[in-house]
Amino acid sequence: xxxIPVEALLRKKERFERGEDHRALEDPTAELLRLEEQxxxxxxxxxxxxxxxxxxxxxxxxIQKGHLWHHKSCGQCGHIPGYSTxxxxxxxxxxxxxxxxxxxxxxxxWNYYASATSNVAAQAAVAVRNFAAAQETGYFPLVxxxxxxxxxxxxxxxxxxHPELRTEVREIMGKLGKxxxxxxxxxxxxxxxxxxxxxxxxxxxxxxxGVRVTVHPACHYYKxxxxxxxxxxxxxxxxxxxxxxxxxxxxxxxxxxYSTWFDCCGFGFRHILVQRDFTRSFATMRKIEVMKEEADxxxxxxxxxxxxxxxxxxxFAAKAHERNVGVAVMSEAQFAALAxxxxxxxxxxLHWHSADYRPLLEKMGIxxxxxxxEFQEGLKKLEKGDKRYLDWDDVD
Amino acid sequence: MxxxxxxxxxxxxxxxxxxxxxxxxxxxxxxxxxxxxxDYLYGCYECGICVAACPSARFYDFSPRxxxxxxxxxxxxxxxxxxxxxIWECSQCFSxxxxxxxNNPGGIITIMREVAINNGLASAKEALEGYSRIIxxxxxxxxxxxxxxxxxxxxxxxxxxxxxxxxxxxxxxxxLPSETLHTTSTGWDVSDKTLVELYLIWLHTGALDMIADxxxxxxxxxxxxxxxxxxxxxxxx
Ligand code: SF4
Ligand code: SF4
Numbered sequence: 250x251x252x253i254p255v256e257a258l259l260r261k262k263e264r265f266e267r268g269e270d271h272r273a274l275e276d277p278t279a280e281l282l283r284l285e286e287q288x289x290x291x292x293x294x295x296x297x298x299x300x301x302x303x304x305x306x307x308x309x310x311x312i313q314k315g316h317l318w319h320h321k322s323c324g325q326c327g328h329i330p331g332y333s334t335x336x337x338x339x340x341x342x343x344x345x346x347x348x349x350x351x352x353x354x355x356x357x358x359w360n361y362y363a364s365a366t367s368n369v370a371a372q373a374a375v376a377v378r379n380f381a382a383a384q385e386t387g388y389f390p391l392v393x394x395x396x397x398x399x400x401x402x403x404x405x406x407x408x409x410x411h412p413e414l415r416t417e418v419r420e421i422m423g424k425l426g427k428x429x430x431x432x433x434x435x436x437x438x439x440x441x442x443x444x445x446x447x448x449x450x451x452x453x454x455x456x457x458x459g460v461r462v463t464v465h466p467a468c469h470y471y472k473x474x475x476x477x478x479x480x481x482x483x484x485x486x487x488x489x490x491x492x493x494x495x496x497x498x499x500x501x502x503x504x505x506x507y508s509t510w511f512d513c514c515g516f517g518f519r520h521i522l523v524q525r526d527f528t529r530s531f532a533t534m535r536k537i538e539v540m541k542e543e544a545d546x547x548x549x550x551x552x553x554x555x556x557x558x559x560x561x562x563x564x565f566a567a568k569a570h571e572r573n574v575g576v577a578v579m580s581e582a583q584f585a586a587l588a589x590x591x592x593x594x595x596x597x598x599l600h601w602h603s604a605d606y607r608p609l610l611e612k613m614g615i616x617x618x619x620x621x622x623e624f625q626e627g628l629k630k631l632e633k634g635d636k637r638y639l640d641w642d643d644v645d
Numbered sequence: 646m647x648x649x650x651x652x653x654x655x656x657x658x659x660x661x662x663x664x665x666x667x668x669x670x671x672x673x674x675x676x677x678x679x680x681x682x683x684d685y686l687y688g689c690y691e692c693g694i695c696v697a698a699c700p701s702a703r704f705y706d707f708s709p710r711x712x713x714x715x716x717x718x719x720x721x722x723x724x725x726x727x728x729x730x731x732i733w734e735c736s737q738c739f740s741x742x743x744x745x746x747x748n749n750p751g752g753i754i755t756i757m758r759e760v761a762i763n764n765g766l767a768s769a770k771e772a773l774e775g776y777s778r779i780i781x782x783x784x785x786x787x788x789x790x791x792x793x794x795x796x797x798x799x800x801x802x803x804x805x806x807x808x809x810x811x812x813x814x815x816x817x818x819x820x821l822p823s824e825t826l827h828t829t830s831t832g833w834d835v836s837d838k839t840l841v842e843l844y845l846i847w848l849h850t851g852a853l854d855m856i857a858d859x860x861x862x863x864x865x866x867x868x869x870x871x872x873x874x875x876x877x878x879x880x881x882x
Contacts, residue, residue, distance in 0.1 A: 323790050327790035327832040328795050333823060334822055352839045354835060363776070363779070364762070364779070374846045406684075411680050421845075425845060472740055512700065529802065535703070628820055638819050638821075
C-alpha cells in the first residue's frame with residue numbers, strides 16, 4: 250500500500266521558504282548599478298537616443314537606438330544568414346551606426362541546453378567576456394538570438410544573486426585582463442524593431458494589408474526569466490508579449506490568432522540535430538497545422554533562430570506524409586526589410602529557406618523571378634572574379 | 646540512511662539494482678549542491694500545469710511534474726531513474742516556468758544533466774552519441790553551427806534546398822553583404838584573440854574536463870587544439 254509522505258513533505262516545507270534575496274529580481278538594472286557602486290562589477294551604460302518600452306510587470310526598459318554592437322547568433326549566421334543581413338540592412342536604412350564584431354563568441358547556450366557539457370561559471374564567463382568585448386568598443390550590445398537573450402538573463406540573475414559566482418567569474422576575467430562587465434539592459438533585436446516600429450513604417454514602400462500573418466513568440470524570449478520582456482497594453486491587451494506582433498500590426502499586416510501560440514516550436518536544442526522526428530512532429534502537428542486550420546496564414550513570423558529553422562525545415566518531410574503544411578517562415582526582421590523595399594535574395598536571402606515563400610512575395614507585389622535573375626547577375630560578378638565579395642553597395 | 650523509506654519509489658521498480666543507494670544519494674546530493682537548485686524548486690503542488698505546457702510530455706513518456714515531485718520528496722531512487730531514463734527528452738524550452746509554485750523543472754533537469762555528464766552516466770554517453778561534432782565545433786570555434794554542416798546527407802529531411810545551399814556554399818556566402826559572414830566553416834569570422842580567451846575559459850572553469858568521462862577521444866582532441874593555440878600565444882597554464 251502506498252503511504253502519502255505527509256511527514257516528508259512537512260519536514261521539507263521548511264527548506265522551501267523563499268529567501269528575501271532570491272528569485273524574481275524586480276529591477277535587475279537597479280541591482281547592477283548598486284553592485285557597481287560597491288565596486289563589484291562594471292555596468293556598460295545606455296547612451297544617446299533611447300526609446301522607453303513597457304515590460305511584463307511594468308518596469309520601464311530603455312532601448313538604445315544607435316551605436317549598437319551586434320551580438321550575432323550561431324543559427325542565423327550559419328544557415329539563415331538573411332536574418333542577420335536584414336537586421337543590418339534595416340539599421341543602415343534608418344541611419345543608425347553599428348559594429349559587427351569579430352571579437353564575439355556564441356553565448357554557447359545552444360550546446361549547453363543540448364548537451365549540458367558546460368557549467369554555471371563557464372557560461373557566465375563566456376557572457377561576461379562578450380560583454381567586456383562590447384564595452385571595449387563603446388558600442389552597446391544588441392543580442393540577435395532569443396536563446397542568447399534568455400540565457401544571458403539567466404546568467405545575470407545568477408550573478409546578481411550569488412556573490413560566490415561573481416567572485417569566481419571576476420577571477421577568470423582577471424586572467425583575461427578584463428573586468429566583470431554587464432550591460433545596463435539586455436536587449437533583443439526584436440525589442441529594437443518593436444521600439445523602432447514607427448521609424449520603420451515611415452520608410453515602408455510595400456503594402457502588406459492583404460498579408461495574413463501568424464506570430465510564434467520564442468520560448469526563450471518571454472518564458473525564461475520573463476520579467477523584462479516587452480508587453481504592451483495595446484497588443485493582446487498586454488497579456489502576451491508585444492514584440493513581433495506590434496511590428497507586424499504597425500506595418501499593416503493582418504495578424505491572426507491561433508490556439509497553440511504558447512507552445513514551443515519543437516526545436517529542443519539536441520533534438521533538432523539528432524532527434525528530428527520529435528522536432529518535426531511537434532512543429533508540424535502543434536504549430537503549422539493548427540495555424541493553417543485556424544488562421545490560414547501567408548507567413549509565420551518569429552524572432553528566434555531556432556524557431557525559424559524548426560518551423561521552416563520541418564515542413565518538407567511532413568508534406569511527404571500529406572500533412573496540412575506549406576507556409577512561408579521568416580523573421581520579422583526579414584518581413585520588415587521586405588516592407589521597406591529590400592531585395593528578397595540580395596538582402597533577405599530567402600533562397601536559404603525551405604518552405605515556399607514565393608506566393609507570399611507575389612502577394613507583396615514582388616516579381617521573384619526577376620529578383621532571382623538580378624541575384625544571379627551579382628553572382629556572375631563573383632564568378633568572373635570582378636569582385637571577391639558583394640557588399641552593401643551591391644544590394645541597395 | 647541506507648535505504649529509501651517505504652513510500653518512495655521501490656528499488657525494484659526504479660531499477661538499477663546494481664547501483665547502490667549510497668551512490669544514488671551521492672548523485673542527488675551533487676544535484677542539490679548546485680547553486681541554482683534552491684532557486685529552481687520550492688516543492689510541488691502536483692497540479693500538472695507544467696505537464697500541460699510541456700512539448701516533450703506530449704511526445705514521450707516524460708513528465709516535468711514527476712521530476713519536480715521526485716526532487717521535492719527527495720526520492721533518491723526515482724531521481725536516479727530519471728537521470729538515466731528521462732532527462733534527455735526535455736527540450737529545454739522552459740514552458741514549465743508557468744508553474745504556479747515558481748518552480749523551474751527544466752532548470753532542475755539542466756542540473757541533473759550536468760551531474761549525469763560529470764559522472765559519466767550511461768544516459769549521458771548515449772545522449773551525446775552523434776553529438777561530438779557539435780561540441781567540437783562550439784568549443785573550438787566559438788560558433789555552434791557552420792554553413793558547411795548543411796549537407797544533404799546529414800539533413801535529408803530538410804528538402805532539396807539543403808542541396809542547393811551545399812552546392813553553392815562558397816559563392817552564396819561571398820554574396821552576403823555583411824563582412825563577417827563570408828565564412829563557411831564557422832558561423833561568422835571569430836578573431837584569434839577571442840578564441841584564446843574562450844579556450845582559457847573552458848580550461849579554467851573545468852568545462853573541458855566535463856567531457857573527459859563521456860567522450861575521451863573528443864576530450865583529447867579538444868585539449869590538444871586548445872593547448873597548442875595557447876602555447877603559440879605564449880600562455881602558460
Ligand atoms: S523545459 Fe523541459 S520539462 Fe520544461 S516544458 Fe520544456 S521540455 Fe518540458
Ligand atoms: S506546475 Fe509546478 S507545482 Fe504544478 S506540477 Fe508542475 S512543478 Fe508541480
